[in-house]
Amino acid sequence: xxxxxxxxxxxxxxxxxxxxxxxxxxxxxxxxxxxxxxxxxxxxxxxxxxxxxxxxxxxxxxxxxxxxxxxxxxxxxxxxxxxxxxxxxxxxxxxxxxxxxxxxxxxxxxxxxxxxxxx
Amino acid sequence: xxxxxxxxxxxxxxxxxxxxxxxxxxxxxxxxxxxxxxxxxxxxxxxxxxxxxxxxxxxxxxxxxxxxxxxxxxxxxxxxxxxxxxxxxxxxxxxxxxxxxxxxxxxxxxxxxxxxxxxxxxxxxxxxxxxxxxxxxxxxxxxxxxxxxxxxxxxxxxxxxxxxxxxxxxxxxxxxxxxxxxxxxxxxxxxxxxxxxxxxxxxxxxxxxxxxxxxxxxxxxxxxxxxxxxxxxxxxxxxxxxxxxxxxxxxxxxxxxxxxxxxxxxxxxxxxxxxxxxxxxxxxxxxxxxxxxxxxxxxxxxxxxxxxxxxxxxxxxxxxxxxxxxxxxxxxxxxxxxxxxxxxxxxxxxxxxxxxxxxxxxxxxxxxxxxxxxxxxxxxxxxxxxxxxxxxxxxxxxxxxxxxxxxxxxxxxxxxxxxxxxxxxxxxxxxxxxxxxxxxxxxxxxxxxxxxxxxxxxxxxxxxxxxxxxxxxxxxxxxxxxxxxxxxxxxxxxxxxxxxxxxxxxxxxxxxxxxxxxxxxxxxxxxxxxxxxxxxxxxxxxxxxxxxxxxxxxxxxxxxxxxxxxxxxxxxxxxxxxxxxxxxxxxxxxxxxxxxxxx
Numbered sequence: 119x120x121x122x123x124x125x126x127x128x129x130x131x132x133x134x135x136x137x138x139x140x141x142x143x144x145x146x147x148x149x150x151x152x153x154x155x156x157x158x159x160x161x162x163x164x165x166x167x168x169x170x171x172x173x174x175x176x177x178x179x180x181x182x183x184x185x186x187x188x189x190x191x192x193x194x195x196x197x198x199x200x201x202x203x204x205x206x207x208x209x210x211x212x213x214x215x216x217x218x219x220x221x222x223x224x225x226x227x228x229x230x231x232x233x234x235x236x237x
Numbered sequence: 238x239x240x241x242x243x244x245x246x247x248x249x250x251x252x253x254x255x256x257x258x259x260x261x262x263x264x265x266x267x268x269x270x271x272x273x274x275x276x277x278x279x280x281x282x283x284x285x286x287x288x289x290x291x292x293x294x295x296x297x298x299x300x301x302x303x304x305x306x307x308x309x310x311x312x313x314x315x316x317x318x319x320x321x322x323x324x325x326x327x328x329x330x331x332x333x334x335x336x337x338x339x340x341x342x343x344x345x346x347x348x349x350x351x352x353x354x355x356x357x358x359x360x361x362x363x364x365x366x367x368x369x370x371x372x373x374x375x376x377x378x379x380x381x382x383x384x385x386x387x388x389x390x391x392x393x394x395x396x397x398x399x400x401x402x403x404x405x406x407x408x409x410x411x412x413x414x415x416x417x418x419x420x421x422x423x424x425x426x427x428x429x430x431x432x433x434x435x436x437x438x439x440x441x442x443x444x445x446x447x448x449x450x451x452x453x454x455x456x457x458x459x460x461x462x463x464x465x466x467x468x469x470x471x472x473x474x475x476x477x478x479x480x481x482x483x484x485x486x487x488x489x490x491x492x493x494x495x496x497x498x499x500x501x502x503x504x505x506x507x508x509x510x511x512x513x514x515x516x517x518x519x520x521x522x523x524x525x526x527x528x529x530x531x532x533x534x535x536x537x538x539x540x541x542x543x544x545x546x547x548x549x550x551x552x553x554x555x556x557x558x559x560x561x562x563x564x565x566x567x568x569x570x571x572x573x574x575x576x577x578x579x580x581x582x583x584x585x586x587x588x589x590x591x592x593x594x595x596x597x598x599x600x601x602x603x604x605x606x607x608x609x610x611x612x613x614x615x616x617x618x619x620x621x622x623x624x625x626x627x628x629x630x631x632x633x634x635x636x637x638x639x640x641x642x643x644x645x646x647x648x649x650x651x652x653x654x655x656x657x658x659x660x661x662x663x664x665x666x667x668x669x670x671x672x673x674x675x676x677x678x679x680x681x682x683x684x685x686x687x688x689x690x691x692x693x694x695x696x697x698x699x700x701x702x703x704x705x706x707x708x709x710x711x712x713x714x715x716x717x718x719x720x721x722x723x724x725x726x727x728x729x730x731x732x733x734x735x736x737x738x739x740x741x742x743x744x745x746x747x748x749x750x751x752x753x754x755x756x757x758x759x760x761x762x763x764x765x766x767x768x769x770x771x772x773x774x775x776x777x778x779x780x781x782x783x784x785x786x787x788x789x790x791x792x793x794x795x796x797x798x799x800x801x802x803x804x805x806x807x808x809x810x811x812x813x814x815x816x817x818x819x820x821x822x823x824x825x826x827x828x829x830x831x832x833x834x835x836x
Contacts, residue, residue: 176616202264206307
């Protein structure tokens, strides 16, 4: 049997936030200030609202940044709200965000944290 | 609030009080079912669903401002970062070292503001209005049309983009500073024959686009191209050098080479070239984008010198002076020669022909329909508007400030009319101050150039990290600093430009012969990226103002020195990097041998 141990985290949720290229940094900083541990960004192209804005669509970049942040179920509301405010998602064309329940996650958890929790 | 997986018994079920949840939440939440926002779907008579077409969104003023506000703010700041430090440096230097206040400071401030706004509008218009054409043509034309047609279009495109280049307007603006009595041919080329001058430069760029494209289609090395274009350029320079009337044109011709490669030319011509290479299945060569910029800086020099020879064979210098004086005496210039009408006409004339040409190629040859036509049209309007505002900024801001600083700096070492305190310092100290001023200007203007940053990253990728971005940026910036310093000295001591250019380019050619292909491409292209739409007018105007203040015949040539020295600097750094890499690979085999291990 392998001597290595795997820490499986439960009560995890995924926040996905899609914003215009260049806007991810502010959103991630807000999420981290609200307690998020880390973030992953990848690039994509999006469409929809740009076409419906007509000539104003020039201000909406088709290139998007997709931010993935894994959070605990207790902090999800706070992080979700901070990201909404930081990304100004209440403006047209700014982006969209959603929360997905995750079954489990696994990553590195420092030994001292584990000791403290079990102790 | 808390889901607990049944398969993980280790986790305790934890209840959260609703009060705790409310404390976490700061915003008012309104719940709305998404079902109420999405269309239900209408059926046609035959039972199939009708395709859904969303309505236009209607925004009120507040929402529009929230959408457009941050968008414009970031772009405005981007251009401010390019203009403000340079302008502040010139003004502060004038104020602190030469103790002369900036004259017309309000006009200049407004002019600089116009330059920033104009550049911002122009760059955005370029992205929205011109680049879609460029990309579509670059991607599709080479696959649909025979090679000769593609190359013809590349040639015409080269001419079109030259007219649209913001820095080209600077040539005409500073042309008014030239004194017809001292340099009649120079005056003629910059004023009455300004159209022919730009056309010659454009033809050079077009030819460069054609040969550059053929080069990476065939995989030819850049080196023979460099030798074959540098040698005739230097020979022509030598011919002009021995003609007393034409000698003054050399500086202009070489400076034109530096002006050509700006924010319009590089992306549009490159997108066509890369498209051609991709259609031929050779687009994956990492170096395919390079080389065109180099040739586009060399060919216009030849074209302008040939134009000068042609003009000189037609009219003598005395005729020009007589004609210019006659024109001044009958002085009834039309409204179109005055600002701002001149700037508006200039802006329209720069952009519209290029757009018409691109549209014709797009519609008649590619037979494609434009997507998002309203946004493209909006982009084109922005382009023209931006060009007009930028031209105004050139006249009242960049060129004016540059000419003023250039006119005042000689006060450090020589008597200047209108400044009682001049010369303010001893001759040697004053010259040193002017040299330091020129070097710092060149160094920091280049370090701030965004194109150099982009080139640095490409180069670091290309050489697998051997040539660090920082090294390249430093080499180019130090090179430009030295170049501008030498250019200033050239004006002060009236050194004929040929004495500086011939050894400089000969050295560059020898270094190219020693270096490998990659470094040659990088080095010769790095000279092209250093001269953006902000640096060019400032440096050109500064040189001419400087030249007038020290009563030199002409003040051109600074930009050409700023092109050659980074080439030498980068080639030198490249050789050093190569040498170090070779030393490193030499070492490992030596140590095992010492240890007695034959492997």
